[in-house]
Amino acid sequence: MSLANDQRSIEATLWQRVADSLARQGMMNHLGVRLLQVGLGSVKLSLPYSDRVTQQQLGFHGGAMGALADIAAGYAALTVAPAEHEVTTVEYKINFLAAFSGGELQATGRVVRAGRRVIVASADVTHHAADGSINPCAVMQSTLMPVTKTY
Amino acid sequence: MSLANDQRSIEATLWQRVADSLARQGMMNHLGVRLLQVGLGSVKLSLPYSDRVTQQQLGFHGGAMGALADIAAGYAALTVAPAEHEVTTVEYKINFLAAFSGGELQATGRVVRAGRRVIVASADVTHHAADGSINPCAVMQSTLMPVTKTY
Amino acid sequence: MSLANDQRSIEATLWQRVADSLARQGMMNHLGVRLLQVGLGSVKLSLPYSDRVTQQQLGFHGGAMGALADIAAGYAALTVAPAEHEVTTVEYKINFLAAFSGGELQATGRVVRAGRRVIVASADVTHHAADGSINPCAVMQSTLMPVTKTY
Amino acid sequence: MSLANDQRSIEATLWQRVADSLARQGMMNHLGVRLLQVGLGSVKLSLPYSDRVTQQQLGFHGGAMGALADIAAGYAALTVAPAEHEVTTVEYKINFLAAFSGGELQATGRVVRAGRRVIVASADVTHHAADGSINPCAVMQSTLMPVTKTY
Numbered sequence: 207m208s209l210a211n212d213q214r215s216i217e218a219t220l221w222q223r224v225a226d227s228l229a230r231q232g233m234m235n236h237l238g239v240r241l242l243q244v245g246l247g248s249v250k251l252s253l254p255y256s257d258r259v260t261q262q263q264l265g266f267h268g269g270a271m272g273a274l275a276d277i278a279a280g281y282a283a284l285t286v287a288p289a290e291h292e293v294t295t296v297e298y299k300i301n302f303l304a305a306f307s308g309g310e311l312q313a314t315g316r317v318v319r320a321g322r323r324v325i326v327a328s329a330d331v332t333h334h335a336a337d338g339s340i341n342p343c344a345v346m347q348s349t350l351m352p353v354t355k356t357y
Numbered sequence: 358m359s360l361a362n363d364q365r366s367i368e369a370t371l372w373q374r375v376a377d378s379l380a381r382q383g384m385m386n387h388l389g390v391r392l393l394q395v396g397l398g399s400v401k402l403s404l405p406y407s408d409r410v411t412q413q414q415l416g417f418h419g420g421a422m423g424a425l426a427d428i429a430a431g432y433a434a435l436t437v438a439p440a441e442h443e444v445t446t447v448e449y450k451i452n453f454l455a456a457f458s459g460g461e462l463q464a465t466g467r468v469v470r471a472g473r474r475v476i477v478a479s480a481d482v483t484h485h486a487a488d489g490s491i492n493p494c495a496v497m498q499s500t501l502m503p504v505t506k507t508y
Numbered sequence: 509m510s511l512a513n514d515q516r517s518i519e520a521t522l523w524q525r526v527a528d529s530l531a532r533q534g535m536m537n538h539l540g541v542r543l544l545q546v547g548l549g550s551v552k553l554s555l556p557y558s559d560r561v562t563q564q565q566l567g568f569h570g571g572a573m574g575a576l577a578d579i580a581a582g583y584a585a586l587t588v589a590p591a592e593h594e595v596t597t598v599e600y601k602i603n604f605l606a607a608f609s610g611g612e613l614q615a616t617g618r619v620v621r622a623g624r625r626v627i628v629a630s631a632d633v634t635h636h637a638a639d640g641s642i643n644p645c646a647v648m649q650s651t652l653m654p655v656t657k658t659y
Numbered sequence: 660m661s662l663a664n665d666q667r668s669i670e671a672t673l674w675q676r677v678a679d680s681l682a683r684q685g686m687m688n689h690l691g692v693r694l695l696q697v698g699l700g701s702v703k704l705s706l707p708y709s710d711r712v713t714q715q716q717l718g719f720h721g722g723a724m725g726a727l728a729d730i731a732a733g734y735a736a737l738t739v740a741p742a743e744h745e746v747t748t749v750e751y752k753i754n755f756l757a758a759f760s761g762g763e764l765q766a767t768g769r770v771v772r773a774g775r776r777v778i779v780a781s782a783d784v785t786h787h788a789a790d791g792s793i794n795p796c797a798v799m800q801s802t803l804m805p806v807t808k809t810y
Binding site for chain 1: 752754756757771772774779781795798800802
C-alpha cells in the first residue's frame with residue numbers, strides 16, 4: 207500500500223472515531239454542528255447560524271462559541287488519545303474577539319501537547335459570512351484528560 | 358416607604374433588567390433556561406436536563422454548563438452596570454468538577470469587582486437531582502465590559 | 509488526647525509539610541515569602557514589598573501576584589494530596605483587580621475540589637498597607653495534579 | 660529612505676519603547692530578564708536559570724514562567740498601543756507543559772487582536788538548554804487594556 211493510501215486510511219479511522227462520538231452528542235446535533243476535517247491532532251467543525259444559538263443582540267451566543275471551541279479542542283485531543291479511551295475537558299479559557307450574526311462559525315482545535323495524563327489543546331473560532339468573508343471570533347486554550355471509554 | 362419595600366422595589370427593577378435581556382437570548386430560551394433569583398451583584402439561573410444539552414455519555418454537556426455559567430456571571434455584572442448599558446463577556450475560564458445527567462443545573466453568578474472599564478465576576482454551577490441531592494459541577498471566573506446598549 | 513489537641517497535631521503536620529516544600533523554593537525565599545497559616549485545604553502566605561517585586565509603575569508586579577497566588581493554591585492542594593506525593597500546577601488563570609505599592613500582599617489558597625487525578629483550587633490576593641487598610645488585588649482559579657514526590 | 664531603512668527605524672522605535680518600560684521593572688531586572696527581539700505585535704525575552712527562579716524540585720518556578728510570559732504578551736501589546744499609553748494586564752491564563760532546570764527560558768508574546776478597549780495576546784515559553792536543545796514549557800492566553808501613561 208502506498209504512503210498516500212496509508213495516510214488516507216489513518217485519517218479515515220480518526221474521522222470515524224470523532225464522528226462516532228459527535229453523533230452521540232445531543233447538544234451538538236441539536237445545534238446543527240458538522241464535522242469538516244479530521245487529522246492527527248487537529249479537528250475542524252462548523253456551526254450554522256439559527257435562533258438556537260443567538261444572544262440578546264442576535265449575534266452568535268458566547269455559549270455557542272464556547273461549546274463549539276470546546277469540542278473542537280476535545281476532538282483534536284481524541285485523535286491522539288490511547289485506544290479504548292475518550293477525553294474529558296478538565297477546564298478551558300476562551301477570549302471573545304468579535305460578535306457576528308448570520309453565516310456560520312468554524313472552529314479548529316489543535317493539540318499543543320499530548321501527555322500521558324494531561325493533553326493541552328487550543329482552538330480558534332472564525333465567522334464565515336454568506337458573502338465569503340472570514341473573521342476571527344474567539345480563541346480558546348484548554349486542558350483535557352484521557353479517560354477510559356465507558357460505552 | 359419602608360426599607361423593606363424599597364429593597365423589594367430595587368430587586369424588582371434589577372429582575373426586570375435581567376429578564377428583559379434573557380427573553381431576547383434565542384439560545385437560552387431554546388435550552389429552557391429560567392431566571393431564579395436576582396440581587397445587586399448576584400443572579401441565579403436554572404437549566405433543565407434534556408437531549409438538547411447532552412454530551413456523548415448523556416451527561417450535561419460542558420458547553421451547556423459553560424453557557425449557563427457565562428450568562429449567570431454576565432447578568433450578575435449587568436445588575437451593577439451603568440444605566441443604558443449592557444455587558445459583554447471579554448473572556449471566561451471554567452473548570453469542570455463532575456458530570457451528571459437528569460435533574461437540572463443551577464448557576465449562581467457573583468460580581469467580584471466592578472470597575473468602570475472592567476467587571477470581574479465568578480459563577481458556580483451545581484447539579485440538582487430529582488431526589489433533592491445537590492452536587493458541585495463547575496466553577497467559572499470571567500471578565501466583562503460595560504458597553505452601550507444598542508437595542 | 510483531647511479533640512483540640514488532635515486538631516493542633518494535624519495542623520502541625522500540615523504546616524510542616526508545606527513549610528518543608530516552601531523552604532526548597534529558591535524563588536519564594538528570594539522574594540521573601542512567608543507562611544502565615546495552614547489548615548486542611550487552605551493556606552495563607554505573605555509577600556513583602558521590595559524592589560524585587562515591582563513593575564514599571566513601582567506597584568507590585570503581576571508576575572509576583574501570580575507566583576504568590578500560584579503557591580497559595582498549590583500548597584492548599586498539597587494539604588489534601590496523598591502521602592508521599594506533592595502537587596504540580598497544570599494551569600492557572602488570574603484576574604488582576606488593582607495595583608498597590610508598599611506594605612505586603614497576602615494570598616489565601618483554598619481547595620475547591622480534590623479528585624484523585626485533578627485538584628481544583630482558588631486563591632485570592634489582598635494588599636495590606638502600612639496603615640492597616642486591606643484591599644483586594646487579584647483572584648486565581650487553578651488546576652493541580654498530585655505527583656509522586658521525587659526528593 | 661529605503662523601505663528596509665524605514666522598517667529598521669520603526670523597529671528601533673518599538674525596541675526603545677519596550678526597553679524603557681522593562682528598565683523600570685524592578686522584578687524583571689532582579690530576575691535577569693533580557694530583551695531579545697521586538698517587532699510590531701511581537702516581543703521575545705529571555706530569563707536565565709538561577710536560584711532566584713527555582714521551585715522545590717530545582718526546576719524553573721511556575722511563577723517565573725508566568726511572570727516572563729506575562730510581560731512578553733504585555734510588551735507585544737505595548738507595540739500596538741496608542742502613543743502616550745502603556746498597557747495593563749487584565750488577566751492571563753497559563754498552561755505548564757514541562758519543567759526544566761539550567762539554561763534559559765525564552766518567551767515570545769504575540770498580539771492576537773488589538774481592539775480599542777481590549778488587546779488579546781498569547782505567549783509561549785520554551786526552554787533552551789546549554790546543549791542547544793529547545794523544548795516547549797508553557798503557553799499563555801491573556802487580556803490587556805491600554806491605559807494612559809502616568810510617568
